[in-house]
Amino acid sequence: MSDWAQSDIGRAEPDAIIIRGRDLASELMGKVTFTELTFLLVQGREPSAGEAALLDAVLVSLADHGLTPTALAARLTYTGAPESLQGAVAAGLLGAGTVFLGVVEDTAAFLEPVVAEADGDDERLTAAARVAVEARLAEGGRIPGLGHPVHKQVDPRTPRMYEIAEQNAVLGPHLRALRLVADAHRELTGRALPINGAGVGGAALADLGFSSRIVRGFALVARSAGLVAHLAEEMDRPLGMPLFLEVDERSRGV
């Protein structure tokens, strides 16, 4: 078992807990925020102040949007199993798939080869973005990160995320590429679609050095906080049982 039974993330020893090589009690608690710790856990190094600010903005932007299908699923699960808070949170996270939070991952995955192709050159970035959009449109596919059913003109999170990235000097190639993608899409189709909040989050996470394969994980961390808030509210003001009763009544034509 010696080879694979290894993790660089953390371990507990009799007199210390070690996280990514740091002593949890003396080097992390009271010294880093939970956001900085999350960066450290996944990336293996501490973020700069600017990186932490951008990651905070991403997590804050994705934590909650009200009575979404995932929040409703978590609250209905709590209705049936109030003794198992972890079950209700897990049920809420299970709906964080391709339809909603998957855009975070899809956008990062769409931008990764564009940024790789440009290799740091701005002109090549513009060209690569256009080529990628053309290719996707030719396949009849949609461009991830563009358009939103509610925020039809501007997703308010998007300009704010660019502003925060700029102010903290961490506006990197994926965020830049996403703007070029939106431009190319508008030119090629004649339709102006806003960059949505999930898309800009995915681009920001890619700029923070995270692979597109893991960026959905940050959306899950963020969303878990929203779900806990919904469950705290559910304890005081139940919505799951009345929702069920009303659906049940209507389903029988009462």
Added chain:
Amino acid sequence: MSDWAQSDIGRAEPDAIIIRGRDLASELMGKVTFTELTFLLVQGREPSAGEAALLDAVLVSLADHGLTPTALAARLTYTGAPESLQGAVAAGLLGAGTVFLGVVEDTAAFLEPVVAEADGDDERLTAAARVAVEARLAEGGRIPGLGHPVHKQVDPRTPRMYEIAEQNAVLGPHLRALRLVADAHRELTGRALPINGAGVGGAALADLGFSSRIVRGFALVARSAGLVAHLAEEMDRPLGMPLFLEVDERSRGV
């Protein structure tokens, strides 16, 4: 549906996302950390700087402990369903029950009536702590928050948490009561058990104003970050499949 279909947590409007009455883009992104947002989401108000520091310390302390059963469950789930990151995170959270993270809730629930009974009076707090410990021991029960299988003398997180609470002037009655509980336990049994990290986390969360019914939720938010880190590592250095193969081989006596 008008009565119950309400949530004070968040909602999306065409040109704004509102979280707890604040405009997400202009009032929260770039202005609050994810930890402060989590406090706001659950509590409905922003934390003081000291409260945020204590909540950060709690979340940091509970995020990861290496290859725990929950981390292994998440990694094995990823082995079978790599396309569903949310499923692997959910599987990991589902093991955060009474045996491990439940101590956070149990400790808060044990301390709540002690603190209520004392009603702000220090002497009464000492007496109430002792009475509660006596009653629990008389029932043959264990005192939640005391003792740890690995950290037999001192759980390194505990003194650090008290230090952080004190430095930030947020050391409240639940944390004080937990120390009194440990003292009473030692006097009544003759055995000195350390206050463990889950217990001190539960007491700190109760001092931050959270009901014992919801404190396990913060442990879930914290743990989700650790699970995402394990899944990122699993992508690069798979442990689930070799673990399965070795168990399989041994189970057949190979």
Added chain:
Amino acid sequence: MSDWAQSDIGRAEPDAIIIRGRDLASELMGKVTFTELTFLLVQGREPSAGEAALLDAVLVSLADHGLTPTALAARLTYTGAPESLQGAVAAGLLGAGTVFLGVVEDTAAFLEPVVAEADGDDERLTAAARVAVEARLAEGGRIPGLGHPVHKQVDPRTPRMYEIAEQNAVLGPHLRALRLVADAHRELTGRALPINGAGVGGAALADLGFSSRIVRGFALVARSAGLVAHLAEEMDRPLGMPLFLEVDERSRGV
């Protein structure tokens, strides 16, 4: 790893799959029903024809009840993550806790000591049932398995289950004790509560030799079939998205 890495349930070999010591292909497929296999998997022996009939009746009785909170949670989860059918089924099962399906386990657990106390003697069974009901009522507790919010007079599953057990000569002490419990409750409180379907299912499973700790598992197997049916319907006639949209609209007072 040699000691604990063992399971008597099943294993795969190059030219055979062995389940509970039987060759899957030649001894089980085409020879036992899935219900008989489920009994074999958990119990380690094949059921008699009567036992299989009773287990079939239990599984059939618990599989579905329409648009329950768990079915709604599964369908809402599918709305967000249609690519992960297992996530939607898992979300639905997570609500199968103490409020709904927990009654199966609670009833079995309530009856176990009653049956043990009687030790096969009918008069002692009557007395033990009455003592158990008195004790529970004295604690201010409810008697599990009695009463139903919709089926106020008779839960139609209950008389049918007794009939099936009788016809198959497998009406055992737990089912008998449950009737005595209902009688004692009526005499002691003056209120006649019907034995509900979850309760009679729990008693039947206990008579089939299953520990109260595992009986909830059969309810989960049964319910998984209902959830798969709901998800198949959701694919053709989506309910999750319109439910979300209506809640969302009403929540904003539209």
Added chain:
Amino acid sequence: MSDWAQSDIGRAEPDAIIIRGRDLASELMGKVTFTELTFLLVQGREPSAGEAALLDAVLVSLADHGLTPTALAARLTYTGAPESLQGAVAAGLLGAGTVFLGVVEDTAAFLEPVVAEADGDDERLTAAARVAVEARLAEGGRIPGLGHPVHKQVDPRTPRMYEIAEQNAVLGPHLRALRLVADAHRELTGRALPINGAGVGGAALADLGFSSRIVRGFALVARSAGLVAHLAEEMDRPLGMPLFLEVDERSRGV
């Protein structure tokens, strides 16, 4: 809410539970097996005796394979949260993704257009199977349902499933197409790969009239029974905690 709040699957009324238009107590309990009910729930009609026999064989064949990653994940989850059996079963199901049980769905999805193309004509079925294999190989893809890491010559479930289908006169075009697919693959590549048990299960489910989109659901129902058996064994002979302790020890080089 009137339009979408409808389900044809089931509903509870004061004196009856109706499943797919049948009275649960008088028309289903004691009259249909759980397998027949599962067919009815998803398909909306009762199966013939032959169809029920084939579905039983599929469910029996997929229920368990020993200490697989999903069984280990379920048992480790139970270690942390023994109070939540549904959480442990859910965790086990979450690993039933593309790598293992996904083959059931992939095979059915691969065969569907082949069968549709042939439109009941045997010669056209042979041709369509060959065209589909050629196309998939040309894309560099794998043929779902062929090959198995352990059963390198013959997966013992496969000939048995064909035999059962034949004996019950329900050997349909998808099962026939799968054999033609295996033949075409051997001819085109020169490599003989066995049809695996998941593949033959997917073809059988497609022949039973289920869409490829839902067939994975039957694998989940089947697997839930295996998981319940593993959890019953875990209660008596814990494997989760020793597994964790051994991994933990080795990870620290002890």
